[in-house]
Amino acid sequence: MRTIEATRVIGEARVLAGLDQGRLDRQRHLWIHGAPPSLTRAQYTELAEAVGLRGRGGAAFPVALKLKDLPNRGIEAIVVNGSESEPVSRKDRLLLTQSPHLVLDGAVGLAHALGAPHVLLAIHDAAAATSVREALMERDDRLAVEVSDTPGRFVAGEARAVLSALEGGPAVPPGRRVLPTRKGYHRRPTFLSNVETFAQLAVLARLGSRGFSSTGLSSEPGTQLLTIDGAVQRPGVIETPTGVPLDTVLQFAGAEPGPVLLGGYHGRWLPQTDGLTLQRPEVSAGIVLALGTDTCPLGEVQRVAEWLASQSAGQCGPCVFGLPSLAHDFARIVRGEPSDAKRHLMLVSGRGACAHPDGTARFLASALAVFGDDVRRHAAGGCGRPVLGVLPLPGGAW
Structure with a gap:
């Protein structure tokens, strides 16, 4: 899989401001972004609500609702989820390696506002973790800020898997689905979100709701x-x-x-x-x-299906048995043989202990719907296109 380092902007640069000149150390960060303001919990909540800010991970949960769900006292930690588990995604790693102070401003500022004594950054990329540790040497945040190395497996980026890893347990999501705002780090209330969310919070704190809303959708600006x-x-x-x-x-x-x-x-x-x-x-x-048109779509999907099956948390039937069955089904489709893919998709959907089976089923069901003509071509002898590996996988896995 190729390394993605190029950064570009359509419109106004905000979270990527200054990165055209390389990594921002503390001095250049302050010159580009200015000093972070000191805001209260109420001000953060009001700002997030005013602009409809959502988390920038997969769930897109409203930040204001997450803040309102926290108790008034006893918040244990701010957790920055830097375990970017999607093998294609590079945005969070880019921020941690090139603009770590913007992320830290968002996390530390919120920690002070909420009275949380700890900021924990869970990072699986070695270069990103090194960059953040170097940035911490340039700061005096007057609270505990720690960087923890986490595994790079797909399910290890799920919020509950991150919390488990931070506590010294396995980086897999437990079967129980409890919100971190209620029972998070060490089973105490925790604000957890992904890297870009904290960078956006830092931008929002500086610009205010009116400045932040000067671009983007009126329903969710920025x-x-x-x-x-x-x-x-x-x-x-x-x-x-x-x-x-x-x-x-x-x-x-x-x-x-x-x-x-x-x-x-x-x-x-x-x-x-x-x-x-x-x-x-x-x-x-x-x-x-x-995807382009030169590669075999079904062959590409089958490669990813095999990899997704290998990323199972190993704690429920839909993951342990269902995902390998689906990968086998798609291999049969590529070979032009009958398969039980549609039936197996129904058996997997909605029954997993975490979001991995549902997400995989959504990806595969969508492929069947969009590539129906290709399914018929393969049943009739093949589509005539090679599998070029356009869809990236870790380590170039096939």
Whole structure:
């Protein structure tokens, strides 16, 4: 899998401001962004509510609701989820390696406002973790800020898996679904969100609701980070206003014509993109993958299905048995043989202990719907196209 380092902006640079000149140390960060203001809990909540700020991970949960769900006292920690589990996504790693102080400003500022004594950063990328540790040497935040190394497996990025890893347990989501705001780090109330969310909070704190709302959708203003990859001439991380047309992003990246995957390997396929705007939660984890027309779509999907099955948390039947069955079903479809894919998809959906089976089923069901003509071609002898590996996998896995 190629490394994505290029950064570009459609419109105004905010979270990527200054990165055209390289990594921002503390001095350059303050010169670009200015000093962070000291805000109260009420001010953070009011700002997040005013602009409809949502988390920038897969769930896109409203930040104001998360803040309101926390108790008035006894908040244990602020957790920055830097375990970017989607193999395509690079936006959070980019922020941690190139603009770590913006992320730290958001997390530390919120910790002071909530009275949380700890800021914990869970990071699985070694370069990102080193960058944050170097940034901490330049700061005096007057509370405990710690960086913890976490595994890079797909399910290890789920919020409850991150909390388990921070407590010294396995990096898998437990079967119980309890909100971190109620029982998070060490079973105490915790505010947890992904890296970009904290960077956006830092921008929002500086600009205020009116300045933040000067671009993007009126319903959810501001900017968003997108990782663009696949059959494109210019892969990378792009900052765009919310609500930007998908076609604009694809043209900007030099994408080849063809189907597009939105949201990564728990996302969905689109046969065409005319008129679609990119907004949350539609764009989910901020991933846009162009497939092109030279590769076999079903072969690409089957590769990813095999990898997703290998990423099972190993704690429920839909993951342990259902995902390998689905991968086998898609291998049969590629070979033009009958399969039970549709029946197995119904058996997996809605029955997992975590979101992995549901997300995988959504990705595969979408592929069956969009690539129906290809299924019929394979049943009749094949589509005649090789599998080029356009969809990236860790380590170039096949």
